[in-house]
Amino acid sequence: MSPGTxxxxxxxxxxxxxxxxxxxxxxxxxxxxxxxxxxxxxLAVSPASASxxxxxxxxxxFMVHPPYGSVGLTESGRSAALKVIRRHRLIETFLVDQLDxxxxxxxxxxxxxxxxxxxxxIDRIDALLGHPEGDPHGDPIPTADGDSRLPNAxxxxxxxxxxxxxxxxSDADPDVLRTCAAKGIxxxxxxxxxxxxxxxxxxxxxxxxxxxxxxEG
Amino acid sequence: MSPGTxxxxxxxxxxxxxxxxxxxxxxxxxxxxxxxxxxxxxLAVSPASASxxxxxxxxxxFMVHPPYGSVGLTESGRSAALKVIRRHRLIETFLVDQLDxxxxxxxxxxxxxxxxxxxxxIDRIDALLGHPEGDPHGDPIPTADGDSRLPNAxxxxxxxxxxxxxxxxSDADPDVLRTCAAKGIxxxxxxxxxxxxxxxxxxxxxxxxxxxxxxEG
DNA sequence: GGCAAGATTTAGGCATGGCTAAAAAAACTG
DNA sequence: CAGTTTTTTTAGCCATGCCTAAATCTTGCC
Ligand SMILES: [Mn+2]
Ligand SMILES: [Mn+2]
Ligand SMILES: [Mn+2]
Ligand SMILES: [Mn+2]
Numbered sequence: 001m002s003p004g005t006x007x008x009x010x011x012x013x014x015x016x017x018x019x020x021x022x023x024x025x026x027x028x029x030x031x032x033x034x035x036x037x038x039x040x041x042x043l044a045v046s047p048a049s050a051s052x053x054x055x056x057x058x059x060x061x062f063m064v065h066p067p068y069g070s071v072g073l074t075e076s077g078r079s080a081a082l083k084v085i086r087r088h089r090l091i092e093t094f095l096v097d098q099l100d101x102x103x104x105x106x107x108x109x110x111x112x113x114x115x116x117x118x119x120x121x122i123d124r125i126d127a128l129l130g131h132p133e134g135d136p137h138g139d140p141i142p143t144a145d146g147d148s149r150l151p152n153a154x155x156x157x158x159x160x161x162x163x164x165x166x167x168x169x170s171d172a173d174p175d176v177l178r179t180c181a182a183k184g185i186x187x188x189x190x191x192x193x194x195x196x197x198x199x200x201x202x203x204x205x206x207x208x209x210x211x212x213x214x215x216e217g
Numbered sequence: 218m219s220p221g222t223x224x225x226x227x228x229x230x231x232x233x234x235x236x237x238x239x240x241x242x243x244x245x246x247x248x249x250x251x252x253x254x255x256x257x258x259x260l261a262v263s264p265a266s267a268s269x270x271x272x273x274x275x276x277x278x279f280m281v282h283p284p285y286g287s288v289g290l291t292e293s294g295r296s297a298a299l300k301v302i303r304r305h306r307l308i309e310t311f312l313v314d315q316l317d318x319x320x321x322x323x324x325x326x327x328x329x330x331x332x333x334x335x336x337x338x339i340d341r342i343d344a345l346l347g348h349p350e351g352d353p354h355g356d357p358i359p360t361a362d363g364d365s366r367l368p369n370a371x372x373x374x375x376x377x378x379x380x381x382x383x384x385x386x387s388d389a390d391p392d393v394l395r396t397c398a399a400k401g402i403x404x405x406x407x408x409x410x411x412x413x414x415x416x417x418x419x420x421x422x423x424x425x426x427x428x429x430x431x432x433e434g
Numbered sequence: 435g436g437c438a439a440g441a442t443t444t445a446g447g448c449a450t451g452g453c454t455a456a457a458a459a460a461a462c463t464g
Numbered sequence: 465c466a467g468t469t470t471t472t473t474t475a476g477c478c479a480t481g482c483c484t485a486a487a488t489c490t491t492g493c494c
Contacts, residue, residue, distance in 0.1 A: 013481085035442080036441090036442065037442075045483090046483060047442065047443085048444080048482090048483075049481070050442095051443055051444085052443090052481080052482090053481080055443090067489085068441080068443085068489065068490065095338075098315075098345075099338065099341040101337075101341075105337070109338065112333050113330075113334070116332075118326055120318075120322070120326070121312075124317065125316065230451085232451065252471075253471090262453090263452080263453060264471075264472065265452090265453075265454080265473075268472065268473055269451080269473090270451080284472085285460065285472060
């Protein structure tokens with residue numbers, strides 16, 4: 001399918017959307033083999049359930065999965081995942097900017113609303129917010145036509161010793177967000193990769209970019 | 218249960234919430250026997266499905282239903298229904314006031330979001346909107362503690378010949394809303410109960426109050 | 435290379451909320 | 465008021481998305 005052409009929107013259940021999104025997200029945060037086991041852990045379902053859902057999405061042409069191998073997305077699967085992620089991150093931004101949520105309160109609510117708001121709703125809040133490029137945790141918001149640029153950054157627990165600027169923080173665990181906020185670790189803040197005082201687990205949730213790099217993308 | 222005391226919030230599925238809401242609403246708009254058949258028609262399910270769901274909600278103490286008789290709500294069922302209706306109407310008001318929806322666009326979206334927004338979300342938009350008393354169609358918004366006052370009004374197709382003011386219009390059919398808007402028939406507008414030019418079907422969706430009555434709730 | 439440990443898939447169930455078709459009850463109607 | 469029509473309930477079935485337990489495949493280690 002050539003760029004600029006749009007496939008007719010497939011319809012997905014909330015569950016299916018979550019699986020698509022998690023396959024995309026696991027690669028992003030920890031790019032190793034995406035097993036049904038990792039999916040199951042992330043989605044809090046049994047390995048058997050993840051196996052069955054992956055098989056269904058493979059049969060519908062949205063995932064690929066060599067037996068006992070790594071789960072991946074087809075082009076249409078990736079496109080569907082990005083649509084869900086766009087909804088999720090726009091909703092989070094809306095809740096913080098317009099409804100005075102704190103950044104540790106938004107993820108769980110977005111996790112539900114991402115499956116139930118209309119295209120119109122998303123378009124309206126996107127316009128109301130001025131087409132934001134990032135969500136409250138520094139995650140990039142995919143555009144309506146399916147683009148998504150990953151920030152040029154490394155995980156804090158893998159970074160070399162240097163001064164750096166915080167780019168994004170995983171929103172999966174509200175406790176981590178509160179811990180970070182208490183230490184001033186928010187997107188845009190400066191720190192040194194050895195002197196931040198976070199546990200290794202918490203540091204794995206933070207992405208940084210060396211201060212020496214220019215402030216692009 | 219004495220007023221001011223709160224029962225622990227029961228959890229309902231989206232389907233269950235719809236049944237509770239529809240039982241409440243059918244009485245409000247056309248207060249005759251609420252049969253499983255009427256429920257089925259309104260919810261677009263088979264009579265058999267409605268029968269089964271009513272039986273389940275009866276067994277859980279939220280509805281009453283003498284065999285072959287009229288379906289009714291218990292006190293806790295009524296309270297649950299009012300909570301759903303409050304969410305629905307606040308969401309509609311929010312969509313019109315904050316996201317520039319038109320009044321014929323909001324019902325379908327609210328029908329979905331009413332089951333998925335959190336208590337926090339509802340509290341925030343209620344505050345943002347300044348605790349509104351009515352939705353865009355003139356329907357009263359129940360308060361957080363379960364009060365709901367019905368407007369003192371009659372259906373336009375049953376009203377005696379007189380001048381009257383429009384109080385509310387059913388939002389169930391977007392076409393009716395557009396027809397009314399085109400004729401200037403919106404909550405607060407004046408008309409004569411014989412000279413409005415609506416079909417009988419459309420007029421059944423409009424509630425009016427005689428102009429001579431004082432303008433109280 | 436062989437074998438135990440671990441990961442993955444398959445097999446068999448269950449709950450929810452729908453459906454159709456048949457049975458039973460109620461409501462008209464001549 | 466007896467028969468017919470309509471409404472309501474019951475019986476049996478299906479799809480979705482979970483589950484546990486068992487079988488099977490892969491991996492790591494001696
Ligand atoms: Mn999130
Ligand atoms: Mn989700
Ligand atoms: Mn409505
Ligand atoms: Mn609804």
